[in-house]
Amino acid sequence: MISDEAYRELEEAVGPENVSREPAVLDTYAWQPFANDNPERWVIRPVAVAMPGSTEEVQALVKALGRHGLKFKAFSTGWGAYSSPTSDDVVQVDLRRMDRIIDIDEKNMYTVLEPYVCGAQLQAEAMKVGLNTHIIGAGPSCSPLASATSAFGVGWDCVYMSYSGRNLLGAEWVLPDGEVLRLGTLGSDCGWFCGDGPGPSLRGIVRGSTGALSGLGIFTKAAIKLFNWPGPPRVETDGLLLDAQSEVPENVRFCMCFWPDRKNQDEAIYKINESELCYIFSRTGLGATISIAAPHLMKHLTGASTLRSMITGDLKYGCTLIMVADSDNEMAYKERVLKEIAKQYGGVIIDLAAAKPIIRMFLMNFLRSTAVPVVFRMGGQMFTALDRNDTWDTQMDWADMGVEVKQKWIDRGGILDDMADNPYMVSYEDNTWGHCEEIFQYDPRNPDHLAALEPLFVEFSLEAVERCMEPLSSTDARLRKIISPMMGHYTQWQQKISGFMDGKRTADTGMYCDEVDFDLQKVDPDIRTRFEKVIEKFSWTEDGPPE
Numbered sequence: 007m008i009s010d011e012a013y014r015e016l017e018e019a020v021g022p023e024n025v026s027r028e029p030a031v032l033d034t035y036a037w038q039p040f041a042n043d044n045p046e047r048w049v050i051r052p053v054a055v056a057m058p059g060s061t062e063e064v065q066a067l068v069k070a071l072g073r074h075g076l077k078f079k080a081f082s083t084g085w086g087a088y089s090s091p092t093s094d095d096v097v098q099v100d101l102r103r104m105d106r107i108i109d110i111d112e113k114n115m116y117t118v119l120e121p122y123v124c125g126a127q128l129q130a131e132a133m134k135v136g137l138n139t140h141i142i143g144a145g146p147s148c149s150p151l152a153s154a155t156s157a158f159g160v161g162w163d164c165v166y167m168s169y170s171g172r173n174l175l176g177a178e179w180v181l182p183d184g185e186v187l188r189l190g191t192l193g194s195d196c197g198w199f200c201g202d203g204p205g206p207s208l209r210g211i212v213r214g215s216t217g218a219l220s221g222l223g224i225f226t227k228a229a230i231k232l233f234n235w236p237g238p239p240r241v242e243t244d245g246l247l248l249d250a251q252s253e254v255p256e257n258v259r260f261c262m263c264f265w266p267d268r269k270n271q272d273e274a275i276y277k278i279n280e281s282e283l284c285y286i287f288s289r290t291g292l293g294a295t296i297s298i299a300a301p302h303l304m305k306h307l308t309g310a311s312t313l314r315s316m317i318t319g320d321l322k323y324g325c326t327l328i329m330v331a332d333s334d335n336e337m338a339y340k341e342r343v344l345k346e347i348a349k350q351y352g353g354v355i356i357d358l359a360a361a362k363p364i365i366r367m368f369l370m371n372f373l374r375s376t377a378v379p380v381v382f383r384m385g386g387q388m389f390t391a392l393d394r395n396d397t398w399d400t401q402m403d404w405a406d407m408g409v410e411v412k413q414k415w416i417d418r419g420g421i422l423d424d425m426a427d428n429p430y431m432v433s434y435e436d437n438t439w440g441h442c443e444e445i446f447q448y449d450p451r452n453p454d455h456l457a458a459l460e461p462l463f464v465e466f467s468l469e470a471v472e473r474c475m476e477p478l479s480s481t482d483a484r485l486r487k488i489i490s491p492m493m494g495h496y497t498q499w500q501q502k503i504s505g506f507m508d509g510k511r512t513a514d515t516g517m518y519c520d521e522v523d524f525d526l527q528k529v530d531p532d533i534r535t536r537f538e539k540v541i542e543k544f545s546w547t548e549d550g551p552p553e
Contacts (some may be wrong), residue, residue, distance in 0.1 A: 007053060008027060008053040008054045008074075008076065008097070008309055009074065011074070012070070012071075012073075012074035012076060013025065013027060013054060015070040015073070015074070016054060016056050016067060016071075016097070018057050018066075018070075018479060019056070019058070019063055019066035019067040019070050020057060020058045020063045020066070023052060024056060024057040024058070024059070024103070025055070025056045025057075026054065026055050027053065027054040027055075029051075030134060031055060031453065032051050032052055032053075032054070032055060032098075033051060034054060035051070035052055035081070035090065035098050035100075036048055036049050036051040036052070036090070037049075038084075038086050038087045038089070038090055039086050039087075039382075039387070040085075046334060049087045049090040049091070049094065050091045050092065050094060050096070051091075051094075052079070052090075052091050052096050052097055052098035053076070053094070053095060053097060054095055054097045054098070055094065055098040055099075055100055056099055056100070056416075057099075057100045057101070057102060057103050058099065058101065058103065058104070058110065059103035059104060060104070060226075060243055061178060061180065061186065061226040061227070064099070064180045064224050064226055065180055065184045065185075065186065066184075067097075067099065068180055068182065068184040068223075068224065069183070069184035069510060071097055071512055072182070072183065072184065072510045072512045073291045075095070075510075076095055076096070076097055076512075077091075077095055077096045077097070077150065077511070077513060077514045078096065078097050078099050078220070078512060078513060078514065079091050079092075079096050079097075079098055079220050079513075079514040080099045080101060080121070080156070080220040080224045080225075081098055081099060081101060081153065082101050082102075082121040082122055082149035082152040083102075083121075083122060083124050083147055083148055083149040083152070085144050085145075085147075085148050085157075086122060088157060088219055088481060088517060088529065089219075089220075091514055091516075092483075092514055092516025092517060092520070093514065094514060096514050099220075099224060100119040101120070101122050101224075101226075102122045103122070104120040104121050104122050104226060105110065105120060105121075105122035105123055106119065106120045106123070107119045107120075107123055107127065107128060107131055108120065108227065109198075110131060110132060110137070111198075111199075112135045112136070114199055115137060115231065115232045115233065115234075115424065116175055116198065116226060116229050116231050116232055116257075116401030117132065117197050117230055117231060117232055118137070118176075118228070118229045119150065119151055119227070119228065119230065120151065120226065120227055121149055121151045121152060121225065121226065122149065123149065123150065123151065124146060124147050124148060124149060124150075124275075125142075125145070125146040125147070125148055125149075125150055125374070125375070125410055126139040126141075126146035126147065126374060126376075128150055129141065129146065129374060130240075132232050132235065133235050133237070133238075133239055133240065133241070134235065134239045134240070135275050136235055136236070136239075136441040137232040137233065137234065137235055138163075138167070138231070138232065138233050138234070138235035139167070139232055139233070139503075140153075140161055140163055140164070140167035140168065140169075140170060140173055140231075140233070141161050141374060141375045142159030142160060142161045142165065142170060142375070142377055143159055143160055143161050143162070143378060143430060143432075143443075144159050144375075144378060145375050145378035145379065146374045146375055146376055150170070150230055151225060151227075151228045151230070152225075153170035154170045154173055154174040154213075154228055154230050155174060155177055155179075155213060155217065155225040155228055156172060156213065156217040156218060156219055156220060156225060157170075157210060157217045157219060158170070158171075158215070158216040158217055158218070160432050160434075160441045161375055161432065162286045162287065162372055162375060162432055163285065163286055163373075163375075164287075164432045164433065164434045164435070164441070165279055165284045165286070165287040165432065165433045165434065166233060166284065166285050166286075167231075167233045168231075168434060168435050169434055169435075169439075171209070171213050171217070172214075173230050173231040174201050174209060174212070174228060174229075174230060175190060175191075175198055175199060175200055175201045175206070175228070175229035175230065175231065176188070176189055176190040176191055176192035176193075176197070176198035176199070176200065176228070176229040177189045177190065177192070177201070177212070177225055177227065177228040177229070178192070178225065178226050178227040178228070179212070179223055179224075179225050179226075180223050180224045180225075180226055181222075181223045181507055181508075181510070182222065182223050182507055182508035182510070182512045182513045183507075183508070183509070183510070186282065187208075188522075189201060189208055189209070189212070190202055190203065190207075190229075191203070192229070198229035199203040199229070201229075211304065213502055214283055214500075215480065216481060218479055218515075218518040219481065219517040219518055219520025220513060220514060220518075221504065221513050221514065221515040221516075221517065221519060222503070222504065222507060222508070222513060223507070223508075223513060234332075235330075236257055236330050236331060236332045237255040237257065237258060237330060239499070240257055241253065241255070241369070241373070246376075247371065247376060247379065247380060248299060248367060248377075248380065249367075249368070249375060250367050250370055250371065250376075251363075251366045251367060251368050252366050252367075252369040253366075254359075254362075254365055254366060254369055255330075257330055257331050257332070257333075257334075257337060258328060258329070258330050258369070259264070259328065259329045259330075259337065259341065259357065259359070260267075260327075260328050260357075260358045260359070260368065260369065260372075261326070261327055261329070261344070261355055261356060261357050261358065261366045262324060262325070262326050262355075262356040263278075263324060263325050263327070263344075263348065263353050263354065263355050263356070264321060264323065264324040264328075264353060264354045264356075265323040265324065265351060265353045266323070266351075266352045266353075266354065267323060268323055268402060268406075270323075270351040270352050270353070271323035271324075271325070271351075271353075272398055272399055272402060273351055274347050274348070274350075274351040274353055275325060275398055275433065276398060277287070277347045277350075277351075278325075278327070278344065278347055279433045279435055279436050281343050281347070282436050283327070283329055283340045283343060283344055284327045284328065284329060284433075284444055285328050285329060285330040285478060286326075286327060286328035286372050286373065287325065287326075287328075287432060287433050288325065288326045288327075288372075288430075288431065288432055289324070289325040289326075289429065289431040289432075290326065290428075290429065290430060290431065291317075291318075291322070291425065291427035291428050291429060292317050292321050292322075292324065292550065293307075293314075293317050293318060293424055293427055293428065294424055294425075294427065294428035294429070294445065295427075296317075297384050297422075297424040297425075297428065297447065298377070298380045298381045298384065299380065301383050301384040304384065304423075304424065305423075307425075308423045308425065314425060317425060318425050318426070318427055320428060326372075328369075328372060328373070329341075329344075333363060340526075355511075374470050375521055378516065381447070381549060384422055384424065384447045385422045385447045385448050385450075385452075385455075386449055386450055386451070387447070387448055387449065387450045388445055388446065388447045388448070389445075389446060389448075389459075390430065390443035390444060390445050390446075391408060391444045391446070391462075391463075391466035391467075391470075392412075392442075392443050392444075392470075393441065393442065393470040394470070395434070395439050395440065395441050396439075396440060397440060398433065398440040400440070401414075401431060401441065402438040402442075402443040403473065404442045404444070404470070404473075405427070405429040405431065405442050405444065407473070408429065408442075408444030408466070409425075409426045409427050410477070411444075411462070411465055411466060411469060412426040412428070412444065412446055415446075415458055415462055416451045418458070418463050419454050420448075420455060420457070420458030420462065421446045421447065421448045421455060421458060421462070422446075422447045422449065424445075424446075424447055427448075428444065428445045428446070429442050429443065429444055429445070430442070430443040431443075443467070446462070447493060450506070452521065454507075460529070461529050461530060461533070464526075464529045464533060464537070465490075465529075465533055467485055468533060468536055468537050468540065471488075471489065471492065471537075471540050471544065472536065472540050481517040481523055482523035483516060483517075483520045483522045484522055484523070485524065486519075486520075486521055487521035487522065487523065487524060488541060489538075490521070490543040491541070491544075491545035491546055492541070492545055492546070493546075494546055494551070495546060497519050497521055500518065500519035501519045502518075504518065504519050515550060526538070
C-alpha cells in the first residue's frame with residue numbers, strides 16, 4: 007500500500023493525471039512474459055505507477071519516494087519481468103512520456119534519445135540520413151537507451167554494430183538520491199560524443215555485464231553510436247512478420263551457407279567474419295526456423311525420421327548472412343571472398359536472390375529483428391539458457407551441450423520438441439566475441455512443462471559453470487548467490503556501490519545485487535552433488551581465486 011501523503015507527493019511531482027494506484031491499472035504492469043514459474047505470468051504488482059515527462063520530474067519523483075521509504079523501478083518500452091518490481095513496496099516509473107529522438111548527428115554518427123524511443127522508430131529516422139542502429143534480438147519494440155545503459159541483449163547485427171553497452175556515449179543519469187550525473191564529455195559541457203572522460207570512466211559501474219536494470223537509478227537521456235547504412239532511405243514493405251514483403255535493395259545479398267561438419271563450419275565462420283563480409287550474421291538451427299515459422303508443420307516433421315535426421319544431421323551446420331555494400335565493386339569483392347571460403351571449407355552457398363518471396367519476407371525481419379514474436383507461437387512461451395560470451399568454438403561447445411540437455415527433457419515431455427538444436431548465435435565485431443542462447447519452448451498451461459522449468463534451469467546453469475563458462479544472466483538472485491563466489495565475490499562489490507550511491511535503498515535492486523538462497527534440495531541428487539562440487543572447486547578464498 008502507498009499512503010495518501012506519499013501519493014499526493016507523486017501527483018505533485020508529475021501531475022495527478024500521470025499517477026495511478028487503481029488496481030486495474032496496476033495489474034496491466036503485473037502481467038509479463040518470462041514470469042516462468044507462473045502459468046498466468048503474473049509478477050509483483052506495484053503499489054502505484056507514475057509517468058514522468060522530463061528529467062526534472064524524474065528527480066522530483068525519486069526524491070519523494072526516498073522521503074517515504076518507497077522504491078522505484080523504471081520501465082521504458084518493457085520486455086518481460088526484468089522491468090517489474092521484485093518487492094511489494096515499489097512504484098513503477100513508466101517512462102512512456104519521454105519519447106523524443108532529440109538529435110541525430112549525421113556527421114559524427116550518433117543519436118541522442120529518451121527512454122521510450124524504440125528501435126524501429128530510431129532505425130526509420132536514421133536510415134533517412136544513411137545510418138542505422140543496433141537492435142537487440144528482443145526486437146524493434148525495445149528501447150535502445152535501456153539496452154545500452156541498463157539491460158542486455160544481442161542482435162543479428164552485432165557482427166557490424168557491436169554490443170549495446172559498447173555503443174553508449176554520453177548519458178544523463180538520475181541517481182537514487184534524485185541528483186543528476188552527466189557522464190562522459192557531457193559532464194564537461196563538451197557535448198554527447200564520448201562516454202569516457204575527461205577523467206575516469208563510470209561505464210563499468212553503469213552496466214557491467216548485464217546492466218543494473220534500474221537498480222542504480224534512472225537514465226533519462228543517452229547518446230548512442232550509429233552505423234553506416236548504404237541502402238535506401240526507406241525500405242518499402244507491405245505486411246507484417248511472416249506476411250511481410252519488402253523491396254530488396256540492389257546492394258544487398260541474402261545468403262544461407264551450409265558446411266559438411268562442425269570443424270569446417272567453425273573455421274569458415276572465423277574466416278567470413280574476419281573478412282568483414284557481414285552486415286547481419288546468425289547461426290540458427292534449421293529445425294528452429296521451422297518451429298517458429300510453421301509450428302503445425304513442425305509437429306509433423308518431428309515424427310518423420312528421415313526428414314528429422316536430414317535437418318539435424320546433413321543440414322545441422324549452417325549460417326545465415328546479409329551483405330551490403332556502398333558500390334558494385336565492393337559487393338563483387340565480398341561475393342568472391344565468400345565463394346573462396348566456401349570452396350576452401352567444403353561449403354554450399356544458397357543465394358536467396360532467386361527465391362524472391364523468401365528474401366522479401368525475411369529481409370526486414372533480419373534488419374529490424376521483427377521476427378522475434380513468432381518464437382512464442384509453438385507453445386505460447388519460451389526462454390533461453392545462456393553462458394558467458396566467448397570465442398566461437400566455446401559457443402559451439404555450449405550449443406552442442408544444449409542439444410544434449412534439451413533432448414533429455416524433450417524425451418521426458420518437459421519441453422516442446424523443436425529437434426533440440428535451437429541456438430540463437432551471433433558473432434560480435436568481426437569475430438572477437440561470440441554469443442549463444444539455447445532456446446527452449448514450452449506450454450505454460452502444461453503442468454509437466456511447468457514442473458520441468460526449475461530443474462532445467464538448474465541443469466543448464468550447472469553445465470555452464472562446470473565447463474568454466476559461468477552463466478551470463480545474473481538477473482536471478484538465486485543464481486547470483488551461487489556464482490558470485492566463483493567470480494571474485496562480485497555481488498559484494500555491487501552491494502558496496504549500491505550502498506554508497508543509495509543509502510536510503512530507494513532503488514529496487516532485486517535484479518541487480520540482491521541474493522537469495524537457492525534450494526538445491528529440490529533438484530535431482532546427482533545434479534545437486536555435481537553443483538556442490540563445482541561450487542567448492544571454483545569458489546574464491548581469502549587468498550584469491552582457485553588454482
